[in-house]
Amino acid sequence: MRRWVLVVVLGCAAPALAQSQPTTEEILIDPQQPKTIEREPTTNVPLPPPGPGRDAFVAESISVDLMRNEVALGKKPLPAREFYQRVNRPDLVAWSEDRTRQRIWLMSGGGLAMVAGVVTGAVVMTSGPNTSSPECLTGPPAVYNDCLNRAEKAQMTGAVLIGAGIAVGGALIVWGMSTPEMVTEPAQTLALATEYNRALTKKHGTTEVKLRVLPAFGPGYGGLVARLTF
Numbered sequence: 001m002r003r004w005v006l007v008v009v010l011g012c013a014a015p016a017l018a019q020s021q022p023t024t025e026e027i028l029i030d031p032q033q034p035k036t037i038e039r040e041p042t043t044n045v046p047l048p049p050p051g052p053g054r055d056a057f058v059a060e061s062i063s064v065d066l067m068r069n070e071v072a073l074g075k076k077p078l079p080a081r082e083f084y085q086r087v088n089r090p091d092l093v094a095w096s097e098d099r100t101r102q103r104i105w106l107m108s109g110g111g112l113a114m115v116a117g118v119v120t121g122a123v124v125m126t127s128g129p130n131t132s133s134p135e136c137l138t139g140p141p142a143v144y145n146d147c148l149n150r151a152e153k154a155q156m157t158g159a160v161l162i163g164a165g166i167a168v169g170g171a172l173i174v175w176g177m178s179t180p181e182m183v184t185e186p187a188q189t190l191a192l193a194t195e196y197n198r199a200l201t202k203k204h205g206t207t208e209v210k211l212r213v214l215p216a217f218g219p220g221y222g223g224l225v226a227r228l229t230f
Contacts, residue, residue, distance in 0.1 A: 045197040053204035061200055062086065062193040066186045071193060080181035087192045095183045106176030110169040117165010121158040128154025 084092040136147035
């Protein structure tokens with residue numbers, strides 16, 4: 001790619017001091033790229049020139065939802081594992097996969113706990129005697145009272161088992177669902193996405209513009225040299 005350099009000399013007629021030594025210090029000024037409404041605020045990266053390059057950049061660029069710590073490729077949500085693969089962080093890919101397995105185990109365990117609690121509770125509830133059966137109705141009052149007590153105890157125990165299974169299972173499911181697959185904080189996620197987008201915008205044709213201001217001294221004058229590279 002051809003690079004153009006525009007040099008502007010800003011000088012003054014004031015004589016330079018004889019004892020002044022030439023300086024090689026360079027002041028680097030990177031002008032801020034103007035914000036554009038075509039990009040999300042979380043992807044403040046210069047756009048390639050209009051054309052196929054810009055279209056490709058928009059389709060392949062990554063945006064970040066800082067509130068939810070979620071990423072999207074173009075307009076499509078991007079899973080955490082694929083995001084870390086795109087930004088070339090295999091360590092974060094492995095960590096995210098561990099989180100995914102943790103989510104699966106928690107939600108699966110929660111579902112099993114709920115099913116086990118409901119089934120066990122139902123079995124215990126039906127294990128009590130039927131107070132309308134001849135076994136309970138025939139005989140002295142003590143026999144009926146014993147049947148009634150055993151039936152109530154079975155009902156209570158079964159209800160407790162069902163409630164415990166639902167409570168424990170529901171807690172595990174909620175825990176699993178609330179475990180994020182993103183293993184980076186929002187600021188770190190944004191930094192990774194921005195670095196990826198900067199490389200992407202260079203790939204699709206954005207040139208970097210820099211303004212360098214250098215002091216210049218010579219016999220009979222002193223001033224600044226402005227160098228614009230694009």
